[in-house]
Amino acid sequence: MEWSLAYDVSSVAPSAHASTDYSTAHWSRSPVGYVKCNFDASVPLQGQGVGLGRVLRDHCDHFIHVGKVYREGSFNPLIAEALAAREVLLYPKSSEFHLVVLDTLLVNAITTCVFDFSHLDLLVQYIDNLLSEIDDVPMVFARKSVNLCIHVLVRAVVFCIRFG
Numbered sequence: 001m002e003w004s005l006a007y008d009v010s011s012v013a014p015s016a017h018a019s020t021d022y023s024t025a026h027w028s029r030s031p032v033g034y035v036k037c038n039f040d041a042s043v044p045l046q047g048q049g050v051g052l053g054r055v056l057r058d059h060c061d062h063f064i065h066v067g068k069v070y071r072e073g074s075f076n077p078l079i080a081e082a083l084a085a086r087e088v089l090l091y092p093k094s095s096e097f098h099l100v101v102l103d104t105l106l107v108n109a110i111t112t113c114v115f116d117f118s119h120l121d122l123l124v125q126y127i128d129n130l131l132s133e134i135d136d137v138p139m140v141f142a143r144k145s146v147n148l149c150i151h152v153l154v155r156a157v158v159f160c161i162r163f164g
Helices: 003-007 077-093 105-113 117-135 146-161
Strands: 037-043 050-057 063-071 098-104 139-141
Touching: 003 050, 050 077, 077 117, 098 117
Parallel strands: 037 098, 098 139
Antiparallel strands: 037 050, 050 063
């Protein structure tokens, strides 16, 4: 699957986890009782390592959690984004947050059911399994510009790890 397909929201098949209203591809508050989770990955130009980050906000837009992870290795941007999605879904499973709205670029990749057993497809299958184990996790398509806060965070993670 190509990175460009993650942005192609016109051909997304309906899914129990995904919102199909892509006209709202901007940041919006989560419903009362839900936590909005923005996440991102940053792959440096040298391609060594990846920063993964998440920001959780309540329905009043208050920050309630910020998390970051650095992984060694060489990752393309779509694999890195899928790793970030996996990390973000592991967190609600191990915390008190069970009603989470995910803002993600990966709606198309996660909701498309064509698998060829590539690294990305195996990650997407794992993500789909995690989604089915959590109470209620709708996904909403969010452009990179909406995730600016989290994008800056994960770039800082990579910079701090690499350059101390």
